[in-house]
Amino acid sequence: MSETLxxxxxxxPPTAAEPGRDDRNISGVPIRLDGVTKRYPGQDVPAVDDxxxxxxxxxxxxxxxxxxxxxxxxxxxxxxxxxxxGGRIHLGDExxxxxxxxxxxxxxxxxxxAGGLFPHMTxxxxxxxxxxxxxxDDARVAARVDELLDLVGLDPDQYRDRYPRELSGGQQQRVGxxxxxxxxxxxxxxxxxxxxxxxxxxxxxxxxxxxIQEELGKTxxxxxxxxxxxxxxxDRIVVFDVGARVVQYDTPERILADPAEEYVxxxxxxxxxxxxxxxxxxxxxxxxxxxxxxxxxxAAAAVAAAQAAGDDxxxxxxxxxxxxxxxxxxxxxxxxxxxxxxxERLPVVGMRSTLNDALDTMLAASQGGVVVTGRRExxxxxxxxxxxxxxxxxxxxxxxx
Amino acid sequence: xxxxxxxxxxxxxxxxxQHVSLVVQCVLLxxxxxxxxxxxxxxxxxxxxxxxxxxxxGLTVPSFALLGILLAPFGFGITPAVIAITFxxxxxxxxxxxxxxxxxxxxxxxxxxxxxxxRVRTLLRVELPLAWPVILAGIRVSTQMVMGIAAIAAYxxxxxxxxxxxxxxxxLGGANALNSTLTGTIxxxxxxxxxxxxxxxxxxxxxPRGIRV
Ligand SMILES: Nc1ncnc2c1ncn2[C@@H]1O[C@H](COP(=O)(O)OP(=O)(O)O)[C@@H](O)[C@H]1O
Ligand SMILES: [Mg+2]
Numbered sequence: 001m002s003e004t005l006x007x008x009x010x011x012x013p014p015t016a017a018e019p020g021r022d023d024r025n026i027s028g029v030p031i032r033l034d035g036v037t038k039r040y041p042g043q044d045v046p047a048v049d050d051x052x053x054x055x056x057x058x059x060x061x062x063x064x065x066x067x068x069x070x071x072x073x074x075x076x077x078x079x080x081x082x083x084x085x086g087g088r089i090h091l092g093d094e095x096x097x098x099x100x101x102x103x104x105x106x107x108x109x110x111x112x113x114a115g116g117l118f119p120h121m122t123x124x125x126x127x128x129x130x131x132x133x134x135x136x137d138d139a140r141v142a143a144r145v146d147e148l149l150d151l152v153g154l155d156p157d158q159y160r161d162r163y164p165r166e167l168s169g170g171q172q173q174r175v176g177x178x179x180x181x182x183x184x185x186x187x188x189x190x191x192x193x194x195x196x197x198x199x200x201x202x203x204x205x206x207x208x209x210x211x212i213q214e215e216l217g218k219t220x221x222x223x224x225x226x227x228x229x230x231x232x233x234x235d236r237i238v239v240f241d242v243g244a245r246v247v248q249y250d251t252p253e254r255i256l257a258d259p260a261e262e263y264v265x266x267x268x269x270x271x272x273x274x275x276x277x278x279x280x281x282x283x284x285x286x287x288x289x290x291x292x293x294x295x296x297x298x299a300a301a302a303v304a305a306a307q308a309a310g311d312d313x314x315x316x317x318x319x320x321x322x323x324x325x326x327x328x329x330x331x332x333x334x335x336x337x338x339x340x341x342x343x344e345r346l347p348v349v350g351m352r353s354t355l356n357d358a359l360d361t362m363l364a365a366s367q368g369g370v371v372v373t374g375r376r377e378x379x380x381x382x383x384x385x386x387x388x389x390x391x392x393x394x395x396x397x398x399x400x401x
Numbered sequence: 402x403x404x405x406x407x408x409x410x411x412x413x414x415x416x417x418x419q420h421v422s423l424v425v426q427c428v429l430l431x432x433x434x435x436x437x438x439x440x441x442x443x444x445x446x447x448x449x450x451x452x453x454x455x456x457x458x459g460l461t462v463p464s465f466a467l468l469g470i471l472l473a474p475f476g477f478g479i480t481p482a483v484i485a486i487t488f489x490x491x492x493x494x495x496x497x498x499x500x501x502x503x504x505x506x507x508x509x510x511x512x513x514x515x516x517x518x519x520r521v522r523t524l525l526r527v528e529l530p531l532a533w534p535v536i537l538a539g540i541r542v543s544t545q546m547v548m549g550i551a552a553i554a555a556y557x558x559x560x561x562x563x564x565x566x567x568x569x570x571x572x573l574g575g576a577n578a579l580n581s582t583l584t585g586t587i588x589x590x591x592x593x594x595x596x597x598x599x600x601x602x603x604x605x606x607x608x609p610r611g612i613r614v
Contacts, residue, residue, distance in 0.1 A: 081515055106517035116512030120530050120609040130516050163611030179516065 026058030028219030029092035029186040036087035047073045049243035058217040062230035065240030071223045074244045079108045109188040113196045115176025117164040124160040130183040148178040170201035190222045203357045207350040231278040239264050283351035287381025290315045295340040299332050321378040323371045359388050405580040420561035424551050431490030439498030456492040464550045468557050482559030490543045497539025501532030541600045548593040562588050
């Protein structure tokens, strides 16, 4: 087995976390796969062939590889939706290979595409399923449901009694994540969860997941076919080949900079320089601080302030400090007070979005910049397209040098 | 005919009640048996085709013939009537329950198992509720059908409105023969409509808003 693992490809033990991350709150447990094999009946070649892998507590590990290489099979063996033909699976210090699968699964969150929500149950019932099975009392379940809806950014009063079909795809996916987190499991398994939503929604969901994970520190195993997504979300990435052969297991930075084999280089793709944009977060670059004005305040004062600062637009905030539009000064002079019109096309990204996301958002909105939001969707600043261009220049010259 | 009905309103009401009671009980029993059988077969393609074949062929058995056959072991009375009516009641429900259960999105079943629901809990909480509208449609078909079949139960001296039809038919041309047959037939049609409305109401009340069409 050792020959399938590139030297030093095993992750560092959980104690040796990366610099700057060791203050993180970790509620996850490590996962250890030991010679795990799956041979489907009637197949000569195993779908998963003798995989040994260690996933550190509190890390997000991304499984990438071509379709049919065994990612889903390997993932489902962790919660024993698929029974391994051979090998052992450990969660923390426990060997769970022979544990009662139903009990095991209540300790492992599981999210699939479109959330897998039950259409005949309300959002609250869906989220409360696992706590109910664990015999929590009703009041505790209800409180937990509200807490989780809050966590995934849905207003409990508005959403708890809705049915899944009354939600957008992105909202369903949020509820799916909330349901998986309901009983506070140490491990979260996600199988292409954001595969069925549009790119803008996917980017939002990714940002949310990063935020939630920073708060909770679960051990997350995430299957994706999108390498950008892997780079953005993963602490580490496992690149698989057929039979779930581990070709490279390393941080996104290292995989991009130093692909272990030709195979990985091909998989990462030709745009590796541009992919570096996926490594830089919006929060890592200097943001512009625009002139702001609150809804209902005096428009002339805002225009004067913007002119004094040399800005030709103003970011309008609602009463909770969230950006809702960015009119030009010419547009503002048309009314005496700041209008409360919400610009549906306002390009917004979060601090944890990548420069790649920001560029996509600008292009989709045909704008020369994006509004950046931080905690509770409040304004963090504005990023101009020039900032992204400068970053591309830097990585270009860095790659050349 | 009006006088005929008014004169015998007590008997008609009693036989109508007997008729409906027989049908409702047989449909309930038949549906339970059918759903149980569907649960046993729907995951297995061979068993599923066998069940579908059984319900298709079963529906072609003439009810008169079946009652006649049942007379031999059970004699005249309620038993052969109940067996025959339950048999016919079960068939449309069986077909629909198999279709309904097989039609439940596999990813939802996997999702249920993935969050730690047992097989049985998945069946009770996810699969049967999602298949319920289709099963209920089968129960409606079956109720309509056995309202008519139950009339033939009078042939084996079973209870119900069939008595009016048979006694009328046997005395055709005699006094009130036509009235008797018409009364039985019209009462059955009316009751069938009422039962169907009730089932629609049951459907409204038991189908969660999330999957109502
Ligand atoms: N239930 C199954 N029965 C038989 N073969 C399967 C089953 N599920 C997956 N496979 C096969 O196992 C291999 C790996 O599949 P999968 O784990 O779904 O790959 P991935 O998620 O990487 O696309 C594929 O060749 C697939 O055809
Ligand atoms: Mg897959």
